[in-house]
Amino acid sequence: MAVPVSPTSPMPPTGEARQLYQQARQASDQGRWQEALELLRNSCRLDRELGWNWLELGELWRQRGELMRAMVAYEAALAARPADALELHRCTEQRLDTVAAGERLTRGLGPVCYRHWLAQHEPALPEQQTPLRQQWLSWRTDRRACPSHTSWSDQRIQQGWLVLLEPEAVLRPGALAAVEAALQVRSDPWLPDLISVDEDRLDPQGRRGDPWFKPDYTPESFWSTPWLGTLSIWRIDWLRDRGLPPPPPDPEQWLAWQLQALAVCPRQLHLGSILVHQRPIQVTGLVSPASLTQARALEAHLRQIGEVVTQVEPHRERGTGFRISWAIPRTCLCSVIIPSRDRSDLLAPCLESLRATAWAALAGRSPAGLELELIVVDNGSREQATAELLRIWQQRLGRRLTIHRDDGPFNWSRLNNVAARQARGELLLLLNNDTEATAAGWLEAMAGQALRPAIGAVGAVLTYPDGAIQHAGIAVGVRDAIFHPYRRLPLDHGVHRGRSSYLTSWGAVTGACMMLRRSLLAQVGWLEEALPVEFNDVELGLRLAQLGYRNVVVPEAVLVHRESQSRDAYRSASEAEARQWMLSHWGPRLRQRQPWWPRQASGYWEDGRPISLPGEPGWRPTR
Known part of the structure; x- marks a missing residue:
């Protein structure tokens, strides 16, 4: 560097x-x-x-x-x-x-900064008078051309594109011409079956704000924040050939129809351009009938595809999106592995937070069916305070606590591997000794995800002691796979519609608090011990994804991560060697940032601000 x-x-x-x-x-x-x-x-x-x-x-x-x-x-x-x-x-x-007149970008992209981006950097759309070459059927304005809502057999338009536009939404002038232009310049020979776009909102005065730069499709991200409601574009002959009916006339029923179509696995194209404006939403704490209808539709869909959900409810704090809860079997043992070397001032609060937030699970009396065992890997501690702390907790927990002594050089991967091979739990929770849980329910929320067959690693939202986000997922492929989205933003930020407040898929999750099935860790060959400090969690996420598993972060699990704020991860003595190892083994994958990070979001700033053209107004790069 x-x-x-x-x-x-x-x-x-x-x-x-x-x-x-x-x-x-x-x-x-x-x-x-x-x-x-x-x-x-x-x-x-x-x-x-x-x-x-x-x-x-x-x-x-x-x-x-x-x-x-x-x-x-x-x-x-x-x-x-x-x-x-x-x-x-x-x-x-x-x-x-x-x-920007006092706007702090540490709170996310504000209206002044966004208006600057619109004026100086937003890519222009084709002129409104640009002639369209393909057939476009607007389900809102051209529905008379589609008298039947049960079959495509009697429709006048048999090919072209179906534009499903929310009644209150406003297309930007030239939006459809921009879609046609994007289709023409594609290098892929195939046509997409579904096209999605970015969007923003209009305030009562008609001014643009609150942009939503969206990631590409992953199931969990879409389920928690369905982003096709404002505008989605579907290839009509694909819908007809798959036997899918036309959309229902009631927009409140569109999500159920979209979920039905997504289950058939359409080829999707996400255009990183804001092509539609949504009307402002009033967040009152009250749940609208439309949100309840959509929540019921999502819950029914998830159960139909085999997801063991217990509840789907609208996200009251955000006003949009959903909270989804998964069931836990009546008996499930989770082994919590905590590597530690001295620093009893960190280990003691970590253990105490487990007792305070998960005592029922530690005592084997959790109503959710989750039980815990703790494995502290003592990596060469020398201080008397540490020995005394471990003695006290051994008396408290008895057989629920195992202390494994290892005096070898620090290697996070090896220490966790040794403990994981000895663990009795169906689930493993890899936990740093400098973390503290803040509220009950976080373990159950993580376990509900880790037990899903499609899921690999499950992460938590970690904050600095001041409450700002330290980790909310790892966007693989951005900045050589060490990109931590939304770092240093507040927990209640609104960037990308508050994405870190929802269940979200990522390329990897941090090993400071990571849960996964023990059988799955054994299946992929355990943690990579050639990476003793850095990137071992990212490398594990890549191997899991290679086998088809998805890695997620659970917003209900929020922990404080104390030491990372004082340790400069970018100046570690082993960082350069670890980075070179990753590039030599995963180089091509580390250059692909989709589907995790929005196409219009900068890869240099974790706060989610949009990509800007370099230079002063009017300047254009030569490359």
Whole structure:
């Protein structure tokens, strides 16, 4: 990783662009702001990849109060030097938080920043007058062409596309022409059967806000936040050939129809473009009849496909989406594995939080049928306080606690493998000693997912001690598979419609709190011991996905993760070697960020902000 050069540190005077950069800094120090601005502009034109000239330009704009221009320049610095993205992130994070009239990007993309993106960076759509080449059937406005709602046999249109548009939704001018253009430039020879798009909302004054940049399709993500309700586009001959009926006339019944169609496995294409506006939603805490109808439809569908759900209910706090609960067998033993070396100040709160939130399971009296055994892997502890702590907990839990002594070098994968082979539980929970559970029910929620046959690894939402998100899933394929979406955002953030508040599929989950079936871990060959510290959890997620299992994060499981905030994971002595191992074994997969991360969301910023074109307004990259 390159060492960052701050705007006040010297750079070698090589190349005309760098010389202009140095001259600009001297002019800025002497108060000749306009001269410095022109020098930096020329430097950026000569060398768009230097990066630090863009950063200095952003500083000048920020000092002059031109906050939107400053944001554009900061973004250009990141785009110019992706190899230094993490260091540049640190240089610009606090500055970007003050951009946009006081809006803090640590809360997510606000209306001022979003309007800036719309004005400067949103890709333009074709002109509204662009002629359409294909047949388009709007189920809202052209329904007279479709007198029957039970069969396609008497329909006038036998081919083309069915546009299922929510009654209150508004298509952007040129939206359908944009879909046609996207279909024409595709390299794949096949036509999709279903097309989905991104969307935003209109406020009462007609102003755009609250964008929803969506991931590609994964079942759990769609079930919890169905994203086809505002607009979905279906290939008519595919619907007819699969024996699927036309949609029902009542929009409240559309989700049931969409679930029926999705069960036939259509080829899906998600266009990363905002093509439709949704009307504002009123979050009152009351559940609408439409939401209850859709919840019942989703519950019926899940049971029909074999999912052992106990309840599907509308998400009251968010106003959209659903909470889904799965059943647990009457008897299920989970082995909790906690590697630890001294640090009784961390281990004691971790054990106490387990007692406070899962005492019934520890005592074997959980009404949900979940029982726990604890395995503490003591990796060479020397402190008397640690020995005393373990003695006390051994007295409390008896046979429910096993202490395994291992004095070898720290290797997280090996320590967990040894304990997992000895564990008696059907489920394994790998838990760091620096985590603390915050509320009851989290273990049951994770177990309900881990017992599903389709699921691989199950993760929790981890927060820093200040309450900000530390982990809500790992988006494999973004920033070499170490991308943690929504990091440092508050738990109640609204980015991507509050995605981390819902059950969501990800490429991998962190090993700091990971549950999976013991038989499944044995099936994939245990944890990779060639990765003693970094990326072992990501590598496991990749192997599970390779076998067809899905990894999910459960929003009902929220734990505090204490040590990670003080440890710089990007400067670990073993990180470079581990990264090289991952690239050599999983290189092609690490360059594919779908379906986890939205196409329009930046890969350099965890807060979910959209991708922006580098440079000042009007500037376009050459590559």
